[in-house]
Amino acid sequence: MEILQNSVNFLLSLGAAIFVPIIIIIAGLMVKMKFKDAVSSGITLGVAFTGMSMLINFMTTAITPAAEAMAKTIGVSLPITDGGWTTMSTISWSWPLAFVMFPLVVGINILMLIFNQSQTFNADLWNVWGKIFTAVAVHYITGSVLLAFLFAGVQTVFELKAADFHQHRVEQMSGIPGVTITHRMIFLAAPMYPLDWLLRKIPALNRSFNAADLRAKVGIFAENHVLGFILGVLFGVLARFSIADTLLLGVEAAAALTLFPVISKYFMQALEPISNAISEYMQKRFEDRQLWVGLDWPFLGGANEIWLAVIWTVPVTLGFAFILPGNEILPFAGIINIAIAVAAYFASKGNIIRMLI
Numbered sequence: 001m002e003i004l005q006n007s008v009n010f011l012l013s014l015g016a017a018i019f020v021p022i023i024i025i026i027a028g029l030m031v032k033m034k035f036k037d038a039v040s041s042g043i044t045l046g047v048a049f050t051g052m053s054m055l056i057n058f059m060t061t062a063i064t065p066a067a068e069a070m071a072k073t074i075g076v077s078l079p080i081t082d083g084g085w086t087t088m089s090t091i092s093w094s095w096p097l098a099f100v101m102f103p104l105v106v107g108i109n110i111l112m113l114i115f116n117q118s119q120t121f122n123a124d125l126w127n128v129w130g131k132i133f134t135a136v137a138v139h140y141i142t143g144s145v146l147l148a149f150l151f152a153g154v155q156t157v158f159e160l161k162a163a164d165f166h167q168h169r170v171e172q173m174s175g176i177p178g179v180t181i182t183h184r185m186i187f188l189a190a191p192m193y194p195l196d197w198l199l200r201k202i203p204a205l206n207r208s209f210n211a212a213d214l215r216a217k218v219g220i221f222a223e224n225h226v227l228g229f230i231l232g233v234l235f236g237v238l239a240r241f242s243i244a245d246t247l248l249l250g251v252e253a254a255a256a257l258t259l260f261p262v263i264s265k266y267f268m269q270a271l272e273p274i275s276n277a278i279s280e281y282m283q284k285r286f287e288d289r290q291l292w293v294g295l296d297w298p299f300l301g302g303a304n305e306i307w308l309a310v311i312w313t314v315p316v317t318l319g320f321a322f323i324l325p326g327n328e329i330l331p332f333a334g335i336i337n338i339a340i341a342v343a344a345y346f347a348s349k350g351n352i353i354r355m356l357i
Contacts, residue, residue, distance in 0.1 A: 048298070073240060
């Protein structure tokens with residue numbers, strides 16, 4: 001048992017950029033993909049994950065000082081600092097029974113595929129820590145290990161079902177066939193769907209208004225580099241930065257928004273071959289069955305709408321932190337709120353105005 005736990009911990013210590021490509025390579029070989037093609041897809045996926053992580057860290061490092069400066073300017077005392085997902089992940093992996101979650105999650109996935117209760121093969125085992133965190137919370141509250149794993153199992157089922165539900169939108173909006181999202185962030189779309197339904201009752205909001213439409217209306221001002229520069233400068237002004245620091249923040253934001261779509265192309269390059277191979281494998285063995293590959297969100301990083309929403313949530317999140325009665329949390333580590341932006345992206349089908357609302 002200790003050997004298994006140590007092996008799992010070693011693989012996880014490699015990080016998502018290595019762990020997930022290993023899973024993809026193994027899956028590719030299992031569905032009779034050529035060795036060189038499977039390895040190529042895996043390495044390309046690792047490159048894509050690494051590039052996206054670098055850009056997100058770069059963007060977070062650039063924007064967080066501006067958020068801190070805005071908080072100091074307003075002078076609100078918020079003594080509890082947000083540790084973000086890394087703190088949650090650390091708590092999860094420190095649980096003695098964390099490694100047991102892998103066979104549980106994989107077993108549930110296999111059973112649901114066998115009994116045709118899901119079409120999603122979840123390759124995003126790196127984010128199994130999300131189920132572990134649920135188990136840790138339940139165990140802390142109830143003291144029951146059985147209930148902890150039961151709730152984590154239910155979350156696993158919901159994630160697979162949500163991945164099935166959103167697959168058509170994921171494929172349509174990403175342009176990558178045969179993939180879907182198994183990350184729990186997609187749960188946040190659930191309360192947004194009825195709100196989006198209400199917003200679509202307003203004629204002005206029930207029309208296409210994605211990044212391409214915005215570009216058609218305002219021209220160069222909606223180009224990634226120009227829009228990023230404008231938003232970065234705006235943040236610098238709100239933070240009362242010096243002229244040099246404000247311009248630097250503008251260039252950094254422009255660089256991030258320009259490079260996000262570039263990195264996202266590598267996800268398509270990596271995922272399309274493995275998706276096609278899995279589809280062909282399933283069609284030979286199960287008639288009328290289509291198997292989708294479940295992944296983390298970063299392959300959607302080329303959607304400009306997501307990053308517009310992410311930047312918009314920074315002042316909104318800070319504003320709520322300042323005015324909500326009883327709040328003592330300073331939202332810094334999670335200030336780049338990708339989870340809520342991705343959920344809004346699907347609920348609104350990329351309509352920028354409804355996403356921001």
